[in-house]
Amino acid sequence: MRYTTALAGISALFLFGLAPATSQAQTGWGEGGKLENAEIVVEKNRTLELPEANRNFEKFRIAPPKLQDRQVTYRFNEYRLPEHYINLPMRVLTIQTEELSKLYGNYVKGGIGNIGTIYLRGYFHNKRDDKASYGAEVGHLSSGEGPVQDSNVASSFLQAHGEMYSGPLTLGGRVKYERDQNNFYGFDRFVEVDRDSVKQVYNRFLVEGHLNNLTDNKAPFQFNAKVGLNYASDNYSAKEMNLIGTSEGNYELGKDSKFVVNLEAAYANLKDSASMGRGFFKVRPAYSKQLDKLSLVLGATIAYTGDTINDARKFNIYPAVEANYQAIENKLTLFVGAGGDLQRTTLYSLSKENPWLNHNVQIADVNKGLELYGGVTGSLGKNVQFTGRLAHQSFRNLYFFNNAAKDSAKFDVVYDDGVTQVFQIFGQLTYNQSEKLRIGLKAENNSYTTASLAEAFHKPSTILTAFGSYNLYDKILFNTELYYISSSFGQIARPDGSMALRETDSILDLNIKADYRFSPRFSAFLMGNNLLSNEYERFVNYKSQGISVIGGVTYSF
Secondary structure, eight states, X not given: OHHHHHXXXXXXXXXXXXXXXXXXXXXXXXXXXXXXXXXXXXXXXXXXXXXXXXXXXXXXXXXXXXXXXXXXXXXXXXXXXXXXXXXXXXXXXOOOOOOOOOOOOOEEEEEEETTTEEEEEEEEEOOSOSSEEEEEEEEEEEESOOSSTTXXXXXXXXXXXXXXXXXTEEEEEEEEEEEEEEEOOOSOTTXXXXXXXXXXXXXXXXXXXXXXXXXXXXXXXXXXXXXXXXXEEOTTOOEEEEEEEEEEEEEEEETTEEEEEEXXXXXXXXXXXXXXXXXXXXXXXXXXXXXXXXXXXXXXXXXXXXXXXGGOOSEEEEEEEEEEEEEETTTEEEEEEEEEEEEOOOHHHHHHHOSOBOSSOOOOOEEEEEEEEEXXXXXXXXXXXXXXXEEEEEEESOEEEEEOSSOTTSEEEEEOSSOEEEEEEEEEEEEEETTTEEEEEEEEEEEEEOSSSSSOTTOOSEEEEEEEEEEETTTEEEEEEEEEEOOOEEEEEOTTSOEEEEEOOOEEEEEEEEEEESSSSEEEEEEXXXXXXXXXXEETTEEOOOOEEEEEEEEEO
16 A cells, blocks of 8 residues: 555656656657657665765854934823822831930938937939930038047038030039048047147148040040049148149050050149149050950050159159960959059048148158969859959158147058068959949958168058948849958057057958838938947057947938
8 A cells, every 4th residue: 555655646746747858758759639648767776865964063153233313202291199198007107216214414412420429412414315424412521439438530512513524525523522520539628628629620622524425435535534623631731732633544556466655744732831832744545455365455654743752763664464365265364463553642632531630741652563463263154253462662761640649539640661562462352242232351461661660650460351232123222342451550658758559450341231211212222330339449449439330321312
């Protein structure tokens, strides 16, 4: 079947292909159209082969149209929708702003106690303000009686302060006035004394201004400059004026290094039976570098004093070198260093430390020579912090208080004629549990070796302090302090004119304070001082007050 079909197809193709030629031949055959003999050969095994076609794989490339300048005309038609009031049932969801807690920036408190004690305190301050901060504080504490006759005391102060903020700069200042009244009650009771001469009153005045950019953490250079004036006077017509200027600046040299410069200049003038002026200048440049776990401080302190007591050295240069190594990250740091300093001493500061000073006292700046120190600091967990420090210090013109030879109820300021060596051990341990509980212990021991003085007069060698506070449900607040101060020595004159050493008492003093809050605005307090009832002598011939209890109320607004 396949063979017959193929043969028929080939025959048909052949006949159709010859049809035009046959038609043309018939016109030339002549009469009758007689066919001539012809032979047709059919090859069934012949294979038709077509030549291989050429392929063009190139893509058609269409030339981009030529850009021509066309002028386009725009037509704007204004369409307005008909005005209809549409009430959309839509509510924007917002986060409710958290309300700030009520802030009471002012309070007044007052109380009374035994031995004729009156206690007053007031604090006044503006509320939240990002442009300025200002306020005032006032206080008074007096006792009408004491351990002996004429031992009544009174102390009052008034202070105003304020700051203004402008970008990264802070400009502020403060003014303070203090009045302390004490009596020279450490005299021999068998000797007649003019009662009007035992009264001593110190008036102190301070004015200070400061300018800094410490709130700008991105500034490569940060500074804090202060200028101030201290004034002090007593009942012996002594008047002292001390002008002070300080500046602290640091410039970041890189991520882990900075350059620090501290500057202090002062001039003090003391008028007593004579007038004396004392200049003071100190500059401390230093370079600080952080190297992984090691931090270094390399610098020096250059200082000048105008003192003449004990042939005081005018110009002094001290090292300022310290290395800190973080042995355990955020847990334990070891430090070692060498330094020295020149410390300004004034009647203003001495009268706060000892209110029974004699007239015409000698005042000189403390020259701390070479100091070598080392220690550790760190934490045990997140609540316990500790510090330990050992130091060997050398002092020139380190001041001491000693009973005056002519009147042992008054104290002269005396100096060691030479170098005073001090070996110091210091340690502190604190435990903080949020804002509920805080407990601490601080200990300091100073072993004095004097060059010419018989003893380090009225400088105790050991001071221990234990303190704690507890907040019970924000309702009851407890604060307590326990002091231990070792004995010291004073030197008094015998009736025959010879001098004798007298040892003071060792002091153990317990103070407790408790506050009970009836409301955020109203509370009551109770304070107890020297609850162990030790009428000890901190200074020779001066007994302290016994148990003192004060109760009162506080009102905030």
